[in-house]
Amino acid sequence: xxxxxxxxxxxxxxxxxxxxxxxxxxxxxxxxxxxxxxxxxxxxxxxxxxxxxxxxxxxxxxxxxxxxxxxxxxxxxxxxxxxxxxxxxxxxxxxxxxxxxxxxxxxxxxxxxxxxxxxxxxxxxxxxxxxxxxxxxxxxxxxxxxxxxxxxxxxxxxxxxxxxxxxxxxxxxxxxxxxxxxxxxxxxxxxxxxxxxxxxxxxxxxxxxxxxxxxxxxxxxxxxxxxxxxxxxxxxxxxxxxxxxxxxxxxxxxxxxxxxxxxxxxxxxxxxxxxxxxxxxxxxxxxxxxxxxxxxxxxxxxxxxxxxxxxxxxxxxxxxxxxxxxxxxxxxxxxxxxxxxxxxxxxxxxxxxxxxxxxxxxxxxxxxxxxxxxxxxxxxxxxxxxxxxxxxxxxxxxxxxxxxxxxxxxxxxxxxxxxxxxxxxxxxxxxxxxxxxxxxxxxxxxxxxxxxxxxxxxxxxxxxxxxxxxxxxxxxxxxxxxxxxxxxxxxxxxxxxxxxxxxxxxxx
Amino acid sequence: xxxxxxxxxxxxxxxxxxxxxxxxxxxxxxxxxxxxxxxxxxxxxxxxxxxxxxxxxxxxxxxxxxxxxxxxxxxxxxxxxxxxxxxxxxxxxxxxxxxxxxxxxxxxxxxxxxxxxxxxxxxxxxxxxxxxxxxxxxxxxxxxxxxxxxxxxxxxxxxxxxxxxxxxxxxxxxxxxxxxxxxxxxxxxxxxxxxxxxxxxxxxxxxxxxxxxxxxxxxxxxxxxxxxxxxxxxxxxxxxxxxxxxxxxxxxxxxxxxxxxxxxxxxxxxxxxxxxxxxxxxxxxxxxxxxxxx
Ligand SMILES: Nc1ncnc2c1ncn2[C@@H]1O[C@H](COP(=O)(O)OP(=O)(O)O)[C@@H](O)[C@H]1O
Ligand SMILES: [Mg+2]
Numbered sequence: 085x086x087x088x089x090x091x092x093x094x095x096x097x098x099x100x101x102x103x104x105x106x107x108x109x110x111x112x113x114x115x116x117x118x119x120x121x122x123x124x125x126x127x128x129x130x131x132x133x134x135x136x137x138x139x140x141x142x143x144x145x146x147x148x149x150x151x152x153x154x155x156x157x158x159x160x161x162x163x164x165x166x167x168x169x170x171x172x173x174x175x176x177x178x179x180x181x182x183x184x185x186x187x188x189x190x191x192x193x194x195x196x197x198x199x200x201x202x203x204x205x206x207x208x209x210x211x212x213x214x215x216x217x218x219x220x221x222x223x224x225x226x227x228x229x230x231x232x233x234x235x236x237x238x239x240x241x242x243x244x245x246x247x248x249x250x251x252x253x254x255x256x257x258x259x260x261x262x263x264x265x266x267x268x269x270x271x272x273x274x275x276x277x278x279x280x281x282x283x284x285x286x287x288x289x290x291x292x293x294x295x296x297x298x299x300x301x302x303x304x305x306x307x308x309x310x311x312x313x314x315x316x317x318x319x320x321x322x323x324x325x326x327x328x329x330x331x332x333x334x335x336x337x338x339x340x341x342x343x344x345x346x347x348x349x350x351x352x353x354x355x356x357x358x359x360x361x362x363x364x365x366x367x368x369x370x371x372x373x374x375x376x377x378x379x380x381x382x383x384x385x386x387x388x389x390x391x392x393x394x395x396x397x398x399x400x401x402x403x404x405x406x407x408x409x410x411x412x413x414x415x416x417x418x419x420x421x422x423x424x425x426x427x428x429x430x431x432x433x434x435x436x437x438x439x440x441x442x443x444x445x446x447x448x449x450x451x452x453x454x455x456x457x458x459x460x461x462x463x464x465x466x467x468x469x470x471x472x473x474x475x476x477x478x479x480x481x482x483x484x485x486x487x488x489x490x491x492x493x494x495x496x497x498x499x500x501x502x503x504x505x506x507x508x509x510x511x512x513x514x515x516x517x518x519x520x521x522x523x524x525x526x527x528x529x530x531x532x533x534x535x536x537x538x539x540x541x542x543x544x545x546x547x548x549x550x551x552x553x554x555x556x557x558x559x560x561x562x563x564x565x566x567x568x569x570x571x572x573x574x575x576x577x578x579x580x581x582x583x584x585x586x587x588x589x590x591x592x
Numbered sequence: 593x594x595x596x597x598x599x600x601x602x603x604x605x606x607x608x609x610x611x612x613x614x615x616x617x618x619x620x621x622x623x624x625x626x627x628x629x630x631x632x633x634x635x636x637x638x639x640x641x642x643x644x645x646x647x648x649x650x651x652x653x654x655x656x657x658x659x660x661x662x663x664x665x666x667x668x669x670x671x672x673x674x675x676x677x678x679x680x681x682x683x684x685x686x687x688x689x690x691x692x693x694x695x696x697x698x699x700x701x702x703x704x705x706x707x708x709x710x711x712x713x714x715x716x717x718x719x720x721x722x723x724x725x726x727x728x729x730x731x732x733x734x735x736x737x738x739x740x741x742x743x744x745x746x747x748x749x750x751x752x753x754x755x756x757x758x759x760x761x762x763x764x765x766x767x768x769x770x771x772x773x774x775x776x777x778x779x780x781x782x783x784x785x786x787x788x789x790x791x792x793x794x795x796x797x798x799x800x801x802x803x804x805x806x807x808x809x810x811x812x813x814x815x816x817x818x819x820x821x822x823x824x825x826x827x828x829x830x831x832x833x834x835x836x837x838x839x840x841x842x843x844x845x846x847x848x849x850x851x852x853x854x855x856x857x858x859x860x861x862x863x864x865x866x867x868x869x870x871x872x873x874x875x876x877x878x879x880x881x882x883x884x885x886x
Contacts, residue, residue: 164763164766165763165764166763166764166765166766166767167766169764169765169766170766181758181760181761181764182758182761183753183754183757183758183761183762184757184758184877185757185874185877186750186753186754186757190750191761193747193750194750194751194754194761194762194765194767195751195754195762195765195766195767196747196765198747201747240765
């Protein structure tokens with residue numbers, strides 16, 4: 085395969101790596117990978133492609149079933165992650181592994197022998213200055229933002245002088261600003277000759293920051309190319325294995341009567357400060373109203389107030405013409421409001437319950453699912469319903485009676501959406517509906533939302549993915565510090581402009 | 593030698609404080625490393641018994657060492673089951689407590705031929721300063737302060753606590769999770785064994801079949817009450833010691849309050865104090881959960 089510069093030796097080579105998990109899952113089917121000094125390697129692939137598994141093997145967290153690793157040409161076998169770290173390979177996981185009650189400083193130096201602690205503070209400060217990865221060293225890390233915690237992990241690796249730094253989907257929980265800081269640091273590290281492996285399923289990022297892209301699919305490397313030769317369409321096709329619609333087709337909207345009207349809404353956060361500060365808007369049947377914004381600007385509170393999960397302090401909500409301010413979720417549900425919550429794993433689905441059970445959650449009082457007037461469930465009807473959903477929405481499940489935790493994120497989301505749609509709701513409130521989903525599932529869910537709109541349902545879409553809001557919405561509001569800074573149409577605004585609104589830099 | 597009542601009271605407080613303090617500090621060390629050991633009551637009892645045997649054979653120092661040794665062995669058993677074999681943390685403790693309930697009365701009969709209690713001869717008892725002040729309470733206080741210093745002021749303590757908070761993080765940076773836990777549990781249980789030895793061959797001078805009298809459990813409560821901090825445990829143990837002493841005096845003063853009720857005083861006061869601070873404490877995040885790698 086093509087090296088970025090001929091004559092340069094890879095710092096790490098992985099050869100014929102196969103990984104079969106104890107439960108029999110074949111995660112890697114013979115993977116070869118070279119990593120060169122001073123490059124940013126993009127490891128691209130859909131969820132479940134095997135990216136994390138491959139890198140965990142490189143960093144000593146997992147043992148390969150077969151295959152081997154060469155470090156600067158010499159064969160190595162890791163017995164632990166710590167051993168790989170000592171040899172200069174460090175990995176920052178998607179789920180950070182810091183000690184929450186320790187300070188940033190303590191987390192960085194943890195486990196180092198005493199002789200390496202002399203002047204540690206000064207050296208860390210210098211490192212922060214060089215890379216721009218600033219953190220408050222004496223703050224307990226659980227009080228830091230996710231972005232700061234991630235910097236602590238990266239600093240911990242850099243302080244141990246790693247040559248290969250692996251970042252697993254590092255931008256998932258970052259704000260645009262934090263992402264920029266991270267990218268700048270990556271560029272500086274590269275100049276110092278370090279190798280960075282950047283794992284992602286986001287095409288845009290891989291095109292922005294990497295030098296070379298390796299695409300994985302179903303446990304195999306299916307392609308490798310320099311960034312200069314890559315384009316989003318090509319990469320998406322390699323990832324998914326077929327042509328992907330990068331744009332969702334959308335006929336012009338035919339807005340009908342007003343379904344939801346929100347008037348000067350004020351809602352508090354958990355901690356008692358104002359989350360939503362005087363928001364007004366309406367949504368009509370047959371349109372998608374999108375709310376963009378960096379997370380934490382009151383979107384979550386707004387959604388909870390509309391769906392009856394949080395108290396409205398001031399203002400009014402009208403649903404189908406009726407004043408529903410502070411009405412409970414059950415009543416709203418009956419009136420025809422469906423909610424696809426932000427955190428499907430803890431509020432939308434019950435992970436330990438099976439597909440059939442989850443498919444009728446909230447519908448279980450329907451006559452169709454009752455055997456008799458005492459409320460006994462008719463499981464045959466429930467199973468029938470689950471079968472329909474699985475078929476209609478192409479849900480890949482190990483079985484109708486397997487717990488939904490064994491479904492991939494995309495299939496969980498399809499099940500959830502399918503269930504909500506089966507209520508034939510007047511309004512669908514979808515919060516971050518494609519978060520964490522792979523390209524194919526994202527495309528599917530977006531198409532579902534547009535189809536619903538075309539059928540005359542009203543859709544409230546809340547998303548921090550600007551691209552998604554731009555593509556799907558008929559009208560867009562940007563939320564910043566509890567207010568709408570602008571309400572506009574996608575054709576009247578650019579993504580850059582939207583970004584400025586989101587950052588509070590531009591006001592309409 | 594004139595002994596003021598105040599001095600005698602103070603010595604009583606210190607003595608009553610000591611077993612609770614040693615046991616609680618030991619358990620704090622173990623739980624800070626993520627291992628919960630509820631078998632402390634049993635370790636105190638078996639420690640007291642082993643100490644008596646050794647002291648009668650080889651003198652008081654051997655007795656104290658036997659208490660420590662037996663505690664350490666029981667701790668090692670617990671460490672193997674929890675840290676290495678990744679078993680449940682609670683069940684082995686129940687086992688040790690139950691074992692002690694049978695073993696100590698049994699040995700009292702077959703070894704000493706007495707049902708229920710055996711008086712430790714003078715020569716086997718720990719010698720006293722000025723005839724009635726044991727050195728052990730001061731050693732216990734030193735141990736508590738040293739434990740605090742090591743846990744919170746040294747890299748060793750940082751490593752130990754990281755294992756109890758997030759073993760994955762510790763593992764990643766090369767800290768030997770299992771070994772750290774094992775050392776912590778062994779040291780912790782050894783301190784409980786020492787507490788037992790102190791009770792039989794020092795403070796009380798007698799081995800009874802219920803010698804621990806719930807102190808192992810009070811120590812467990814104190815671990816929480818102290819927010820897993822040896823210095824706070826010192827305060828809590830002093831509180832218990834004070835009311836324990838006070839209850840002895842109340843009994844002597846013939847107040848008319850039934851003895852059985854007076855006996856509950858130190859326990860009740862300590863538990864109220866514990867209840868008062870519960871909810872404000874922050875346990876080690878990974879305490880009591882077996883650490884398994886994927
Ligand atoms: N601990 C595990 N046990 C069993 N299967 C696993 C485990 N971790 C991951 N897998 C499976 O291995 C495959 C690859 O997963 P992963 O490496 O996490 O992919 P990616 O990081 O590309 O999303 C998936 O099918 C996943 O379900
Ligand atoms: Mg992954």
